[in-house]
Amino acid sequence: xxxxxxxxxxxxxxxxxxxxxxxxxxxxxxxxxxxxxxxxxxxxxxxxxxxxxxxxxxxxxxxxxxxxxxxxxxxxxxxxxxxxxxxxxxxxxxxxxxxxxxxxxxxxxxxxxxxxxxxxxxxxxxxxxxxxxxxxxxxxxxxxxxxxxxxxxxxxxxxxxxxxxxxxxxxxxxxxxxxxxxxxxxxxxxxxxxxxxxxxxxxxxxxxxxxxxxxxxxxxxxxxxxxxxxxxxxxxxxxxxxxxxxxxxxxxxxxxxxxxxxxxxxxxxxxxxxxxxxxxxxxxxxxxxxxxxxxxxxxxxxxxxxxxxxxxxxxxxx
Numbered sequence: 001x002x003x004x005x006x007x008x009x010x011x012x013x014x015x016x017x018x019x020x021x022x023x024x025x026x027x028x029x030x031x032x033x034x035x036x037x038x039x040x041x042x043x044x045x046x047x048x049x050x051x052x053x054x055x056x057x058x059x060x061x062x063x064x065x066x067x068x069x070x071x072x073x074x075x076x077x078x079x080x081x082x083x084x085x086x087x088x089x090x091x092x093x094x095x096x097x098x099x100x101x102x103x104x105x106x107x108x109x110x111x112x113x114x115x116x117x118x119x120x121x122x123x124x125x126x127x128x129x130x131x132x133x134x135x136x137x138x139x140x141x142x143x144x145x146x147x148x149x150x151x152x153x154x155x156x157x158x159x160x161x162x163x164x165x166x167x168x169x170x171x172x173x174x175x176x177x178x179x180x181x182x183x184x185x186x187x188x189x190x191x192x193x194x195x196x197x198x199x200x201x202x203x204x205x206x207x208x209x210x211x212x213x214x215x216x217x218x219x220x221x222x223x224x225x226x227x228x229x230x231x232x233x234x235x236x237x238x239x240x241x242x243x244x245x246x247x248x249x250x251x252x253x254x255x256x257x258x259x260x261x262x263x264x265x266x267x268x269x270x271x272x273x274x275x276x277x278x279x280x281x282x283x284x285x286x287x288x289x290x291x292x293x294x295x296x297x298x299x300x301x302x303x304x305x306x307x308x309x310x311x312x313x314x315x316x317x318x
């Protein structure tokens with residue numbers, strides 16, 4: 001059984017503690033997914049106060065991190081406050097023995113303080129990005145991405161991005177279909193690519209054009225097989241190319257081509273996991289046109305071929 005250890009500390013955000021608990025909790029058993037063993041760990045056991053005024057019970061001390069396959073560091077209470085030496089030591093030890101280390105939001109500051117991010121890419125909340133760069137100049141901070149998957153270490157941006165990051169972990173472990181089911185239970189977007197922008201530069205005005213844009217995106221997701229060009233989508237929304245491009249970027253944080261590619265890849269993942277269709281038929285049904293194109297994009301994005309990806313999830317209970 002895969003063990004996930006979530007670190008708790010005084011004045012923790014209950015939301016950031018609850019996100020991994022919701023994603024990796026007992027509800028997975030109802031979906032036919034092998035259960036995770038979830039541990040809440042802290043410097044000391046017993047009740048600790050949260051930033052919301054109530055207390056939570058911590059059952060395991062930091063020695064339990066030695067049992068963890070994945071260690072999650074939620075948002076640290078104050079990026080200017082040094083983390084306890086015992087916590088930094090435990091994180092280093094976990095990483096040294098091969099555990100997957102995850103930092104949510106301001107938890108990235110703690111991983112950087114532990115020296116685990118030097119020379120690596122990382123994400124954190126955009127509002128504290130200047131402070132992070134000042135304190136940790138040897139870390140390659142991505143100021144915009146929702147989360148960064150660097151293999152054995154993952155880091156995420158602000159509050160909602162913690163959900164995206166944890167769903168991404170679940171997707172890596174059990175596939176897109178299971179991650180989508182959990183997302184539906186949580187009533188959140190099933191997949192937001194890590195490279196998507198953390199925030200939009202300007203809010204969309206509440207007017208009829210916005211509704212047309214949303215309807216156009218819904219239509220596009222149902223019609224991935226079609227050539228979803230900028231001209232086609234702008235015409236569908238009844239907008240000029242320039243206006244559509246501006247509104248699209250503001251709403252999604254991505255370019256049209258990247259957004260379409262991400263949805264086609266997500267659809268291909270689901271079909272590889274849940275159907276017996278050949279790669280050529282999948283490529284055609286999600287709009288890649290050819291198996292060669294699908295293989296190129298899929299391998300570039302996920303570092304695994306479609307066929308190998310399918311074998312990886314063959315036999316998983318659905």
